Amino acid sequence: MPLRAKNDWDQNTARLLPRSAVANVTQPHGKRPWLVEVASIESNEATPGKRGGAAKGNAMTIAHQEAVIDPAAVDAIFAQARTANSFTGEVTDEQAQAIYELTKFGPTAFNSQPLRVTYVRSDEARAKLVDTLMPGNRAKTASAPLVAILSYDTDWAGQWDNFLPGYNAPKAMYDANPELAAATGNNNAHLQAGYFILAVRSLGFAAGPMTGADFGAIDEAFFPAGDQKSFLVVNIGLPAENAWGEAKPKFAYEDIVRTV
Ligand SMILES: Cc1cc2nc3c(=O)[nH]c(=O)nc-3n(C[C@H](O)[C@H](O)[C@H](O)COP(=O)(O)O)c2cc1C
Numbered sequence: 001m002p003l004r005a006k007n008d009w010d011q012n013t014a015r016l017l018p019r020s021a022v023a024n025v026t027q028p029h030g031k032r033p034w035l036v037e038v039a040s041i042e043s044n045e046a047t048p049g050k051r052g053g054a055a056k057g058n059a060m061t062i063a064h065q066e067a068v069i070d071p072a073a074v075d076a077i078f079a080q081a082r083t084a085n086s087f088t089g090e091v092t093d094e095q096a097q098a099i100y101e102l103t104k105f106g107p108t109a110f111n112s113q114p115l116r117v118t119y120v121r122s123d124e125a126r127a128k129l130v131d132t133l134m135p136g137n138r139a140k141t142a143s144a145p146l147v148a149i150l151s152y153d154t155d156w157a158g159q160w161d162n163f164l165p166g167y168n169a170p171k172a173m174y175d176a177n178p179e180l181a182a183a184t185g186n187n188n189a190h191l192q193a194g195y196f197i198l199a200v201r202s203l204g205f206a207a208g209p210m211t212g213a214d215f216g217a218i219d220e221a222f223f224p225a226g227d228q229k230s231f232l233v234v235n236i237g238l239p240a241e242n243a244w245g246e247a248k249p250k251f252a253y254e255d256i257v258r259t260v
Pocket residue numbers: 081082083136137208209210211212213232244248
């Protein structure tokens with residue numbers, strides 16, 4: 001599943017090697033055999049200063065070997081992806097819809113899907129949003145091809161029969177406890193925000209998520225009825241030149257994970 005090559009960035013991250021450079025490997029867990037890009041695995045050895053280079057080469061070798069999707073897709077979504085700080089290009093309405101059409105499949109508690117997405121397109125809305133941001137977030141948000149405000153629906157439980165038809169017994173628990181309902185909406189929308197960022201990346205774009213904003217002011221400007229609470233602003237587009245600095249350190253498996 002090669003990504004569309006839009007520029008050098010795409011060609012570098014999503015490029016498939018010629019057939020002669022790939023080996024046919026059978027997955028150890030018995031899933032379908034996959035073409036593993038041997039050179040790509042080797043080139044993902046830790047290389048400080050390169051994009052994704054902070055990931056341990058050994059760990060990425062395991063990730064590529066275990067993947068049941070195209071290793072180039074693994075790179076585009078995870079190992080080679082960075083948070084962009086400057087953007088270029090265009091994001092069409094169809095591409096904006098495609099981001100959601102992928103996001104919606106991520107799991108949420110009771111299938112609740114409390115995330116709501118507001119795409120900011122007009123100059124007027126963009127200016128209103130930029131005013132609410134911390135100074136360091138303003139210029140990149142003013143110039144990003146597309147900006148999304150992610151929020152959660154404060155009445156997500158009110159839609160129970162739409163998202164989990166036939167089993168609404170747990171709804172009473174949320175109706176009786178507004179704080180639990182708000183926390184559950186907030187938490188699950190944050191999960192969906194992660195799916196949203198990976199969806200953006202899987203379509204060949206870069207995402208710039210930001211919490212450096214006055215979300216009370218965003219809610220006043222965009223959701224005055226109180227029906228949604230915003231929690232993240234995401235810039236979306238192709239990364240411009242100097243979109244990121246040196247690769248940042250990522251914690252190693254052995255420092256973070258334990259098996260009990
Ligand atoms: C929830 C969240 C909030 C963030 N807020 C900001 C922000 O306000 N401004 C900013 O420039 N970057 C922000 N970032 C970007 C992070 O600093 C960045 O994703 C992180 O340092 C990893 O960078 P990398 O993808 O290049 O490895 C945010 C990221 C997330 C996920």
